[in-house]
Amino acid sequence: MANHETILEAKGIYKSFSGVPVLQDVRFEVRRGEVHALMGENGAGKSTLIKIITGVYTKDDGQIYWEGKPVEINNYQDCQKLGVACIYQELSVIPPLTVAQNVFLGREPKNAFGLIDHKKMNEMTQELIDKYEFPLKPTTIVDNLGIGQRQLIEILKGLSQNSKLLIMDEPTASLSGKEAEMLFRIITTLREQNVSIIYISHRLEEVYRLSDRLTILRDGKNEAVLQKEEIVPAKVIKTMIGKEVDESAGSKKMLHSEDTEVRLDVQNLTDKADRFRNISFQVHRGEILGFGGLIGAGRTELVRAIYGVDQAQSGTVILDGKTLSPSPKNSILAGIGFVPEDRRNQGFIPLLSTTRNVALTNYDILPKNGLSVSDAAELEMSKKAISSIDIRPADPGKQVGVMSGGNQQKVVLGKWLMRDLNLLIVDEPTAGIDVGAKDEIYRILEDLARQGVAVIVVTSDLQELIRVSHRILVMRKGDIVKEFKNVEVTQSKVLAAGQGVAEEEEAS
Ligand SMILES: Nc1ncnc2c1ncn2[C@@H]1O[C@H](COP(=O)(O)OP(=O)(O)OP(=O)(O)O)[C@@H](O)[C@H]1O
Ligand SMILES: [Mg+2]
Numbered sequence: 001m002a003n004h005e006t007i008l009e010a011k012g013i014y015k016s017f018s019g020v021p022v023l024q025d026v027r028f029e030v031r032r033g034e035v036h037a038l039m040g041e042n043g044a045g046k047s048t049l050i051k052i053i054t055g056v057y058t059k060d061d062g063q064i065y066w067e068g069k070p071v072e073i074n075n076y077q078d079c080q081k082l083g084v085a086c087i088y089q090e091l092s093v094i095p096p097l098t099v100a101q102n103v104f105l106g107r108e109p110k111n112a113f114g115l116i117d118h119k120k121m122n123e124m125t126q127e128l129i130d131k132y133e134f135p136l137k138p139t140t141i142v143d144n145l146g147i148g149q150r151q152l153i154e155i156l157k158g159l160s161q162n163s164k165l166l167i168m169d170e171p172t173a174s175l176s177g178k179e180a181e182m183l184f185r186i187i188t189t190l191r192e193q194n195v196s197i198i199y200i201s202h203r204l205e206e207v208y209r210l211s212d213r214l215t216i217l218r219d220g221k222n223e224a225v226l227q228k229e230e231i232v233p234a235k236v237i238k239t240m241i242g243k244e245v246d247e248s249a250g251s252k253k254m255l256h257s258e259d260t261e262v263r264l265d266v267q268n269l270t271d272k273a274d275r276f277r278n279i280s281f282q283v284h285r286g287e288i289l290g291f292g293g294l295i296g297a298g299r300t301e302l303v304r305a306i307y308g309v310d311q312a313q314s315g316t317v318i319l320d321g322k323t324l325s326p327s328p329k330n331s332i333l334a335g336i337g338f339v340p341e342d343r344r345n346q347g348f349i350p351l352l353s354t355t356r357n358v359a360l361t362n363y364d365i366l367p368k369n370g371l372s373v374s375d376a377a378e379l380e381m382s383k384k385a386i387s388s389i390d391i392r393p394a395d396p397g398k399q400v401g402v403m404s405g406g407n408q409q410k411v412v413l414g415k416w417l418m419r420d421l422n423l424l425i426v427d428e429p430t431a432g433i434d435v436g437a438k439d440e441i442y443r444i445l446e447d448l449a450r451q452g453v454a455v456i457v458v459t460s461d462l463q464e465l466i467r468v469s470h471r472i473l474v475m476r477k478g479d480i481v482k483e484f485k486n487v488e489v490t491q492s493k494v495l496a497a498g499q500g501v502a503e504e505e506e507a508s
Contacts, residue, residue, distance in 0.1 A: 337425065
């Protein structure tokens with residue numbers, strides 16, 4: 001249990017990027033054996049503070065103390081030596097390597113000849129996998145895994161270091177309820193073993209549930225430190241974003257949908273790799289159709305095939321009565337927008353600015369001088385995207401790769417709002433988005449639906465699924481196993497369907 005011994009303290013931390021202050025006189029203190037949540041809006045400076053603590057960024061000023069003594073942490077090795085491990089918000093797994101190679105990267109066990117002992121490394125990884133009961137295999141090539149499983153690999157890597165302090169920056173952003181539950185059990189065990197945890201998450205229920213204390217940053221400055229008894233929804237949200245948000249809409253809801261005109265008609269769609277099969281469903285004009293299910297249920301693969309990033313084995317996709325031959329180009333021309341789950345690799349180009357990222361998707365509708373698009377028109381569109389979804393900082397020239405996680409997500413969604421859409425498919429639309437901005441995004445999806453757009457939302461966040469959907473389909477192991485239509489839906493009903501548990505025995 002938490003005692004009052006301070007393990008890590010950061011004092012007077014300052015950091016600017018290109019003259020823009022991001023952290024100002026920040027103080028942060030973590031005790032031994034506590035789960036300390038670090039909260040704040042998108043862009044508040046949480047990840048930057050973590051990167052300073054772990055030696056990824058240099059601070060402009062301030063001091064870090066470890067177990068009471070001043071320390072200089074200049075790189076990640078320095079922090080590992082102290083007993084600090086970090087699971088960063090941007091996943092750093094290397095796709096061509098195996099799960100085991102990723103977990104032990106840079107720390108590989110060697111044989112008598114000084115060569116990497118692959119057999120031992122696989123065994124050690126298997127032990128970890130068994131210990132934490134993660135659905136992974138040591139020898140799988142990461143390239144074949146979805147983002148949720150990649151996140152589990154990062155977590156495994158962090159856990160394998162037997163640290164005194166484990167920092168997790170949005171560890172559950174791509175996990176479904178079941179995997180997240182596994183992580184919470186692990187966190188509880190670690191806390192019992194006196195390990196300290198810094199926990200960053202925009203899924204507030206997790207924070208209420210797990211944290212012993214909570215530090216809130218606002219615009220790069222300390223706003224408050226809340227004690228356990230103060231960690232209640234209204235107080236946390238108000239302190240974090242300065243206004244109140246009603247979160248209760250996501251626990252249960254009476255679903256309501258009408259069989260208006262069919263916009264999207266998917267018939268017998270089957271995946272080449274058997275990750276989904278014979279999928280048929282329709283989305284109507286103005287309808288928000290939610291897809292629930294566990295990681296690996298095939299939802300992401302299904303929507304990728306509809307949009308045409310992957311080719312399906314067989315089946316038909318019909319939009320407004322016209323059969324499509326799905327490919328990203330055809331989909332864009334047909335008025336389909338797509339926000340992929342893996343925003344970093346598929347949603348934007350990190351080295352380019354917001355302006356260029358928005359322009360790339362909308363090249364066909366930007367006014368041209370001869371063959372080239374006018375810079376002024378690009379800039380104007382980018383400014384429109386920035387204001388339509390409140391991208392911060394409102395700087396069209398900023399490289400998207402260095403923007404905060406939540407703001408990157410807003411760029412990926414914002415660029416589609418510049419077009420006339422018939423169908424919008426969003427996969428984990430609010431991963432990493434703060435509670436205030438989430439509400440904003442739900443409002444945008446509802447507005448689009450009111451204008452007649454058909455919307456598909458894939459989300460692992462049950463609260464979100466229930467909050468936004470007019471109708472819900474649940475997938476399990478590549479099949480649609482349940483439809484919730486014009487009935488009362490609760491989180492446990494969706495969960496039970498996703499796990500293949502009969503409703504009578506559903507866990508409440
Ligand atoms: N390498 C960088 N170069 C320039 N600006 C940066 C860099 N890293 C972060 N920033 C800026 O610093 C500010 C704080 O970003 P940070 O990533 O710390 O926010 P955050 O609190 O983690 O937000 P989120 O909840 O969205 O992840 C943002 O305005 C961001 O654009
Ligand atoms: Mg962050």
